[in-house]
Amino acid sequence: MNSQEAFKVSILASGSSGNSLYIESEKQKILVDAGLSGKKITSLMNEVGRSPAELDAILVTHEHTDHIHGVGVLSRKHGIDVYANEKTWEAMTKNVGNIDPEHKRIFERGKTLTFGDMDIESFGVSHDAADPQFYQFHRNNKRFVVLTDTGYCSDRIKGTVKDADAYLMESNHDLSMLRMGKYPWSLKQRILGDKGHLSNEDGALVMTELIGNNTKRIYLGHLSRENNIKELAHMTMEHTLREHDFGVGHDLMVYDTDPDIASAMFAI
Template sequence: MLASGSKGNSIFISDGNTAVLLDAGLSGAEIERRLKSRGLSPADLDAILVSHEHGDHIRGVGVLSRRFDLPVYMSRKTARAGSSRLGKIHDSMIKHFECGAEFAINTLKFRPFSLSHDAEDPAGFTVRQNGTKIGIATDLGIATRMVKTHLKDCSLLILEANHDPEMLMNGPYPWHLKQRVRDRTGHLSNQESKELLAEIRHERLSHVILAHLSETNNTVRKALSVVGEALNHCKTRLSVARQDRCGEIFKVGG
């Protein structure tokens, strides 16, 4: 996890042969700096994958694609909705996917699935390689049956735990923004994340990373405490992705 939160999101995924950046919501320079801090470079990437068109997910996509000749994978609706933020990317560098249809980027297999979020065509993803499956769902207002189905049987989960409802309602956000966060197309609360995790946990789930925590309406302690209740008596490790620094890098299938 290079970054996670409302100021920018980016996930580095690699199996040692293929390297993909899922979202690039920081500036190109900041993503390059964070990769360098882990001994990596954008030149090591094979592609950028885009979940949806909000600025905290695509801010650095265009500049990285142009500077390092990186193909960008996204849905057609996301490409249209995000065109002004992306800038000019040559048609040959844009690769379209459809939710529900698996595609491969070299040795990694991705399956996008639809999320309930206030974007044109928001997607979560599963990634498979050598029998290992990771699931990623970080911007969603509700966990639908389809989301639960896709996130089953993962070895690693990256899951949204955006807010504490009491902090949100008593906090400084204007009412319309509080409603947006709580809406079915908004963001999962700690409690909702816990309920989802309780349904899909299994003995081979080794690690859950909580993502997209609000700096205003949540705390690391609250998120870990509430969501952790779903993992009582389990060996699954629980951690939190941060906005201000890189987290661990996981090698898929390694």
């Protein structure tokens, strides 16, 4: 890592079937969520030349299975500290199994904790979980934001995460595909509600309010297998940004993520 770089990041998996993100600085290696099996996450980390044995911490956003499936296994096998807020710990304990008390850490919503050479800020979101929160990473005057699993983006959130260098932003569903799809109406209502997920259109509109002079990379995350298509999410984001006069393709770039393949490591 050269002196100009604050972080290196790989989005190991992103989608309705499982989510996990790896971020490192010179002194820290951290996982955000572990929503796949321990074996799968190990394989995805190996794809980018890393191993769970190197991890300093796992940060949990909320207790849904597609974010915690491998948390307990990885912590027990490699002795990794797990961070979540108190309500999330209460909600997920039965699903992650026994974790050594010395590896159970509290990271409350709205707080900033220092991990070695980086500061990590948590912020609450609107989702149907006990106390969902996502994270903003700070180092060397650069910032990386993880923001998926929210039904809407409040002015408070926008103010907190505006003008970061890079984002993992939710593009969960295409509205027409969801409305015409096979999901039961109750599930459609949940996804479309204020505690559900951002659509391609909503995620793109949120980004038009977040982008600043520092913003160079937008990764589209948490795409639904049933109600979205990569090309559609990508096209919606780029089209919306161009409509708002952002220089897509030269000032900033839009990237896809995958539920099964780790993204190439990128530097911020």
